[in-house]
Amino acid sequence: MNSDNDLQIAGDLLEVPHLLQPPREHPATVAEFAGLARAIAADRAQWADLVRYDATTRWYHRLRTGPGYEVWLLSWVPGQGTGRHDHGRSSGVLTVLEGTLTEHTRRGARTLAPGAQHVFAPGYAHEVVNDALEPAVSLHIYYPGLTEMPMHPAAHAGAHASPSCAARPVTA
DSSP states (O other): OOOSOSOOOOSOGGGOGGGSOOOOSSOOSHHHHHHHHHHHHHOGGGTGGGOOOOSSSOEEEEEEEETTEEEEEEEEOTTOBOOSBOOTTOEEEEEEEESOEEEEETTEEEEEOTTOEEEEOTTOOBEEEOOSSSOEEEEEEEESOOOOOOBOOOSSTTOOOOSOOOSSSOOO
16 A cells, blocks of 8 residues: 555554553653643642742642652742742752742743743753732642752842742742
């Protein structure tokens, strides 16, 4: 049979169980960590009753841990932010659950609305701030679990100055 396709599959792939990967109990790839964040975000019953707002510092709660990773829930009242920092040797997934956050990097600023998701590698420097008039809630997954959060000088003279930065946990 002549075909324009270079790939043809004979039979049903799902009929060949040895080709299928068994489902993992814990995420192991960037896509799986991002999927975990989306699944938690979609299940408000897992996190909505845990959220608290603190006018003096960003509130945080470790929602879950797994082999080598942590999941944190954070709330942000208007004006709260992280200061410019990176996450040491940890990679991460930041997902906005409610409200709006602004991420400042050397490239500029971008608004992160509910459902927005940002994946970053070790050493990625940014500042996250609630510049809005309403509180915000975000979910943060770190792999490996976050052990340091080195602070950086402002990206430029006009960089946003954050009024609060919690010393622990080192989450953003």
